[in-house]
Amino acid sequence: MSQLLFEGKDWSFETLQAIYDAVESVAKNDLALDTFPNQIEVITAEQMLDAYSSTGMPLLYRHWSFGKRFAQFEGVYRAGLQGLAYEIVINANPCISYVMEENSATMQALVIAHAAFGHNHFFKNNYQFRQWTDPGGILDYLAYAKNYIASCEERYGEAEVEQLLDAAHALAPQGVDRYPRKRRMSLLDEERRNRARREESERLYNDLWRTVPTAGEAARKTIDHQRALLRLPQENILYFLEKTAPKLASWQREILRIVRLISQYFYPQQQTKVMNEGCATYCHYRIMNALHEAGRIGDGSFLEFLQSHTNAIRQPTAHDPSYSGVNPYALGFDMMSDIARIVREPTEEDRHWFPDIAGRGDEIAVLKDVWANYRDDSFIAQFLSPHLMRKWRLFHIVDEADAPKLKVESIHNERGYQDLRRSLASDYEAGRHTPDIQIVDVDLAGSRRLVLHHHVFAGEILDVVDAALVLRHLTSLWGYEVMLEEVDAATNEVLKAHMASPEP
Amino acid sequence: MRIVDRRLNPGGKSFSNRQRFLRRVRDTVERTVREASRERAIEDLENAQEVTVPADGAREPLFRHMPGDRRDFVLPGNRDYVEGDLIDRPEGASGQGGREPGRGHGQDDAFRFVLTREEFLSIFLDDLELPDFAKRGLVDTQKLGSRRAGYSTSGTPANLSLKRTMQMSLARRIAMGRPRHRVVERLEEEAASAKGSEASELLEEALRTRARRMRIPFLDPVDLRYRRFERFPRPVAQAVMFCLMDVSGSMTEHMKDLAKRFFMLLHIFLTRRYQRVDIVFIRHTDEAQEVDEETFFRSTETGGTIVSSAMVEMDRIISDRYDPASWNIYGAQASDGDNMLSDNELTRTLLQDKILPLCQYFAYLEVANTNESHSLSYVGGSSLWNAYTPLAAKARNFQMRRVARRDHIYPVFRELFRRRDGAHAEEAT
Numbered sequence: 001m002s003q004l005l006f007e008g009k010d011w012s013f014e015t016l017q018a019i020y021d022a023v024e025s026v027a028k029n030d031l032a033l034d035t036f037p038n039q040i041e042v043i044t045a046e047q048m049l050d051a052y053s054s055t056g057m058p059l060l061y062r063h064w065s066f067g068k069r070f071a072q073f074e075g076v077y078r079a080g081l082q083g084l085a086y087e088i089v090i091n092a093n094p095c096i097s098y099v100m101e102e103n104s105a106t107m108q109a110l111v112i113a114h115a116a117f118g119h120n121h122f123f124k125n126n127y128q129f130r131q132w133t134d135p136g137g138i139l140d141y142l143a144y145a146k147n148y149i150a151s152c153e154e155r156y157g158e159a160e161v162e163q164l165l166d167a168a169h170a171l172a173p174q175g176v177d178r179y180p181r182k183r184r185m186s187l188l189d190e191e192r193r194n195r196a197r198r199e200e201s202e203r204l205y206n207d208l209w210r211t212v213p214t215a216g217e218a219a220r221k222t223i224d225h226q227r228a229l230l231r232l233p234q235e236n237i238l239y240f241l242e243k244t245a246p247k248l249a250s251w252q253r254e255i256l257r258i259v260r261l262i263s264q265y266f267y268p269q270q271q272t273k274v275m276n277e278g279c280a281t282y283c284h285y286r287i288m289n290a291l292h293e294a295g296r297i298g299d300g301s302f303l304e305f306l307q308s309h310t311n312a313i314r315q316p317t318a319h320d321p322s323y324s325g326v327n328p329y330a331l332g333f334d335m336m337s338d339i340a341r342i343v344r345e346p347t348e349e350d351r352h353w354f355p356d357i358a359g360r361g362d363e364i365a366v367l368k369d370v371w372a373n374y375r376d377d378s379f380i381a382q383f384l385s386p387h388l389m390r391k392w393r394l395f396h397i398v399d400e401a402d403a404p405k406l407k408v409e410s411i412h413n414e415r416g417y418q419d420l421r422r423s424l425a426s427d428y429e430a431g432r433h434t435p436d437i438q439i440v441d442v443d444l445a446g447s448r449r450l451v452l453h454h455h456v457f458a459g460e461i462l463d464v465v466d467a468a469l470v471l472r473h474l475t476s477l478w479g480y481e482v483m484l485e486e487v488d489a490a491t492n493e494v495l496k497a498h499m500a501s502p503e504p
Numbered sequence: 505m506r507i508v509d510r511r512l513n514p515g516g517k518s519f520s521n522r523q524r525f526l527r528r529v530r531d532t533v534e535r536t537v538r539e540a541s542r543e544r545a546i547e548d549l550e551n552a553q554e555v556t557v558p559a560d561g562a563r564e565p566l567f568r569h570m571p572g573d574r575r576d577f578v579l580p581g582n583r584d585y586v587e588g589d590l591i592d593r594p595e596g597a598s599g600q601g602g603r604e605p606g607r608g609h610g611q612d613d614a615f616r617f618v619l620t621r622e623e624f625l626s627i628f629l630d631d632l633e634l635p636d637f638a639k640r641g642l643v644d645t646q647k648l649g650s651r652r653a654g655y656s657t658s659g660t661p662a663n664l665s666l667k668r669t670m671q672m673s674l675a676r677r678i679a680m681g682r683p684r685h686r687v688v689e690r691l692e693e694e695a696a697s698a699k700g701s702e703a704s705e706l707l708e709e710a711l712r713t714r715a716r717r718m719r720i721p722f723l724d725p726v727d728l729r730y731r732r733f734e735r736f737p738r739p740v741a742q743a744v745m746f747c748l749m750d751v752s753g754s755m756t757e758h759m760k761d762l763a764k765r766f767f768m769l770l771h772i773f774l775t776r777r778y779q780r781v782d783i784v785f786i787r788h789t790d791e792a793q794e795v796d797e798e799t800f801f802r803s804t805e806t807g808g809t810i811v812s813s814a815m816v817e818m819d820r821i822i823s824d825r826y827d828p829a830s831w832n833i834y835g836a837q838a839s840d841g842d843n844m845l846s847d848n849e850l851t852r853t854l855l856q857d858k859i860l861p862l863c864q865y866f867a868y869l870e871v872a873n874t875n876e877s878h879s880l881s882y883v884g885g886s887s888l889w890n891a892y893t894p895l896a897a898k899a900r901n902f903q904m905r906r907v908a909r910r911d912h913i914y915p916v917f918r919e920l921f922r923r924r925d926g927a928h929a930e931e932a933t
C-alpha cells in the first residue's frame with residue numbers, strides 16, 4: 001500500500017491534516033522542536049495581500065500607509081514580477097500560519113514544516129521573543145487597538161487620528177526599548193537599600209561640610225530632580241511623549257502607546273531575521289527530507305520542493321546584476337547547516353575555532369541552544385565559520401569618502417576571517433541602522449524646548465529632509481520647540497543641529 | 505492543531521485603507537486622471553488606469569542615516585581580489601560594492617499602482633463635480649421595471665405567498681402549542697375506553713385539548729404574507745451617440761480638445777445608463793464622412809465648411825444601422841460656428857425636420873479659443889449659432905452652448921442635460 005501523503009498537486013483538508021501529522025511527528029521526534037499549538041488558516045491570494053500589507057497581522061487598525069503597502073504589493077504581484085510569499089506566520093499562541101489555497105500539496109507541506117514548526121519553535125524559544133513579546137495576548141491586544149482607534153476616529157475625526165498616527169509611525173523606530181527595563185524593586189529590597197544608604201551617610205558624616213556655602217545648589221538640584229522624574233535621558237521617544245508631553249489628550253497618549261507596543265512587538269523580528277529564517281529553513285529541509293526518505297513524499301513532489309527550496313536560498317554573487325544584498329534565507333540556512341556539520345564531522349580547523357561544539361555529535365541540541373540564545377549580530381559573530389566564508393567567498397570592501405578607489409580590506413583567508421566575521425556581524429547590529437537618538441533635556445524653567453541628541457558614528461549624520469519631516473511630527477506631539485543636535489560619538493562635537501517649532 | 509478555512513471571510517479588508525491612501529494622494533491621482541482624459545480614447549476611458557505616486561505624495565519619513573565618510577560592505581562571490589587591492593568605484597548601482605543591504609529605502613516611495621474602474625470614474629467625475637448626475641437627466645427615457653423585494657403583510661390575493669404563509673402559520677402553531685389532531689383523537693379514545701373517575705378525568709382533558717385546538721386557528725390573518733414587488737428604473741437597453749465635428753482648418757487643437765472632453769462626458773453618461781453604447785464619429789468640412797476616433801480628433805483638413813453634409817450623413821447612418829424604434833439616439837455637434845452662409849438655412853431645416861425627431865437629444869457645442877470670452881449669453885454670434893437660435897426655443901430636445909475654456913465644459917454639459925426637465929428653459933440663450 002502506498003505510504004504517500006498525497007499525489008499530484010491537489011490537496012484537501014484531509015490531506016492537510018495528514019501532512020500536518022506527518023510533519024509534526026518528524027518535528028517532535030527527530031528534531032525535538034518545542035512549539036506553541038498550531039492553527040493553520042487557508043486563505044486566498046487576495047487575503048494574503050491583505051495580510052502582507054498590514055505587516056502580517058490578521059487585524060490591525062486602519063491607516064492609509066497600509067493601503068499604500070497593499071497597492072504596492074498588488075502592483076508588483078499583478079505585474080508578475082514577484083510571486084506572493086507562500087506563507088505568513090504570526091508569533092501568537094496558538095501560532096497562526098497562513099497557507100494559500102493556490103499552493104500545491106507539496107508547498108503546503110513545505111509551509112507547514114517551515115512556518116508551523118520552524119518559525120514557531122523560534123518564536124517560542126528565542127530569548128528576544130521571550131523577553132519582548134506576549135504571544136498569548138497579541139491578538140486580543142490588536143483587536144482592542146483596532147477598536148480603540150476606530151472609536152477615536154468616530155469621536156475626534158479621521159483627519160485628527162490620521163495626523164497622530166502619521167506622527168507616531170514616523171517615530172516608531174524610536175519607540176522601542178532596546179534594553180529590558182529595570183525591574184521594580186520589592187518593598188523589602190528598597191527598605192534594605194535605604195538603610196544601607198543611611199548608614200553610609202552616617203559613616204561619612206562630617207560636620208565641616210555644613211559650613212560650605214550652597215548657593216545655587218538648591219536650584220540645580222530641583223532641575224536635576226525634575227530631569228530624574230522625566231527619566232532623562234530617554235531613548236524611547238514615544239514612551240517619553242506618552243508619559244510627559246504636556247499637550248496631548250489621554251486618547252492621543254493611548255494611541256501613541258498602541259503604536260509603541262506594536263513597534264516593540266516587531267523589534268525582535270528585525271533582530272533575528274537571519275536566524276529566524278535560517279531556523280525555519282533548516283527545519284523544513286530536514287523535515288521534507290525525512291518525509292521523502294520515509295516514502296511519504298513522492299519523487300516528483302520532492303523535486304518540486306527542492307526547486308522552491310533552492311530558489312529561496314539562492315544567493316547571487318556581488319558581481320551578479322541581480323545582487324541585492326545578503327539573502328537572510330541563504331545565510332541563515334547555510335550557517336545552520338554548517339553548525340550541524342561542525343557538530344557532526346568537524347575538521348581540525350573547526351575544532352580550533354569552535355572548541356565548544358565541534359564533534360559534540362548532537363546537532364539538534366546545539367542548534368536549539370543557538371536558536372534560543374542569540375540574535376543575528378551575536379550569532380554571526382559567534383558562528384560564521386572559515387569554512388563557510390570560503391564557501392561564500394566573502395570579501396570586505398571599504399569605501400572611504402575621500403579615497404579615489406575602493407579598498408579590499410580582507411578576503412576569505414587566514415588573515416581575513418576575523419575581520420570578515422566582525423564586519424558582517426556589525427551589519428546586523430540593531431543599533432547600526434536605526435539612528436541612536438535620545439531625549440536628553442527639557443527646558444523646564446523656560447520654553448519647554450525638548451533637546452535630543454543623535455549620536456553619530458563614523459560620520460553618519462541624518463538625512464536632512466527626512467529629519468526635518470520627522471521633527472515636524474515630533475513638535476506636533478510635544479507641542480513646543482524641539483532641537484535635535486547631532487553629536488559625534490567619539491569627540492562629542494556637535495556636527496549639526498536641527499530645530500523645529502510647532503505650527504501656530 | 506486546528507485548520508481553519510478563512511477563504512470565505514469577507515475579503516477586501518484593505519479596502520478602507522486603500523480609500524484612505526487614495527484620499528491622501530488625491531492630487532496626484534487627479535492629475536493622472538485628468539491627463540488620462542486628455543490622452544485616452546473615449547472608449548478606453550473607463551478602463552483601469554495606472555497611477556504613479558511620487559515620493560512626496562505618500563512619504564513616510566523616518567530618521568535615517570546618510571552614508572558616512574566610510575562605508576563597509578561584506579560581499580559574497582569574490583573572484584580574484586586579494587587583501588589590499590584597490591578597485592575602481594562601480595558605475596551605477598550594480599556591480600561590486602554598489603549597494604549595501606538594508607539601505608535600499610528611498611526609492612520605494614514612488615511606485616505605480618492601478619486604479620479600479622470605479623475609483624477612476626469617481627475621481628474623473630468628481631474632478632468635474634458631477635453630483636448625482638445619473639439620477640437627473642433623461643427621465644423620460646427610463647422604463648420602470650418591477651422586481652421581487654421580499655414579503656409584506658398586506659397585498660392583493662393574487663400575490664399571496666402560500667408557502668411563506670404556511671411557514672408562518674406552522675411557526676405560530678408550534679409556538680402556541682396547538683395540539684395535534686392525533687393527540688385529541690387519542691385522548692378521546694382513551695377516555696372512551698377508560699372507566700370510573702379516571703374516565704371523567706381523561707374526558708375532561710380530551711375536551712380541554714379539543715377546545716385549545718379550536719381556540720388556536722390553523723390559519724390566522726397574522727400569518728398572511730404577500731409577495732412584494734418594487735418598481736425600479738430599468739435602463740433602456742442601447743444607445744448610439746453621434747459625434748459631429750467640424751474639422752476644417754479653423755478648428756484648433758484646443759477646440760478639438762474641448763469637443764473631445766464634451767464627447768467623453770456624454771459617453772460616460774450614456775454608458776452608465778445603457779447596456780450598450782455605440783459611438784459614431786462624423787467629421788466634415790464641405791463634405792462629411794464617418795471616421796474612427798483617431799482620425800476624428802487628430803486630423804485637420806482644409807476646405808470650406810458645409811455643416812448640412814454632416815446632418816445628411818447622420819441621417820443616412822441612422823436609417824442604415826440604427827432603427828429609432830430600438831435605439832436611443834443622441835447627437836452632439838462641435839463646431840467653431842463658421843458655416844457657409846448659404847448652408848445655414850438648409851442645416852437648420854435638416855436638423856429640425858430630419859434629425860431632431862429621431863433623437864432623444866441633440867446638443868450643439870460651439871467651441872472657441874481661450875482668449876475669446878466664454879459667454880452664456882452670446883450675442884451677435886457665429887453664423888451657425890444664429891441659424892440654430894430659433895430651434896433652441898422651439899425644440900425641447902435641442903440645446904446649444906458656447907465654451908472657451910476646459911473648465912467650462914462640465915457646467916455647460918450639466919446645464920445642457922439638466923434642461924430636459926424644462927425647469928430652466930429660459931436661463932440662457
